[in-house]
Amino acid sequence: MESIIVGVDWTGVLLGTVLAFGLGWLWYSEAVFGKKWRAGLGSGGVMESRMVMSMVAQVVATFLLAWVIGVTKVHDDIWLAVLVTLMLVAMIKTNGFFSGKTKTTIAIETGYIVAMVVIMLLVQMIL
Secondary structure, eight states, X not given: OGGGTTTOOHHHHXXXXXXXXXXXXXXXXXXXXXXHHHHTSTTSOOOGGGHHHHHHHHHHHHHHHHHHHXXXXXXXXXXXXXHHHHHHHHHXXXXXXXXXXXXXXXXXXXXXXXXXXHHHXXXXXXX
């Protein structure tokens, strides 16, 4: 447990979380990918009643991803960050295909994951 806590730049983790989550607001806005993303969601669509829980889950997941990226910095293992990113992209694609999302929607979702990781890596490199 110590290897994933000690030495982690928690300022970088928190800043990476905030910046990546903020990117999500822009990424899924009407001005960027929001309309195309929603159009390809399949029968599920976006349910406003689940928005609060969805946002809470997103913040938690974003923090955990930023933490993983912070740990890769401690252990000087950029390839682990690449592997985790590829795994997330593959899981999102799989889930998207099973749930009937369009390729465009899946690409928007996986693109966001890649953009999040890039932001988190940059924050860790700068701090």
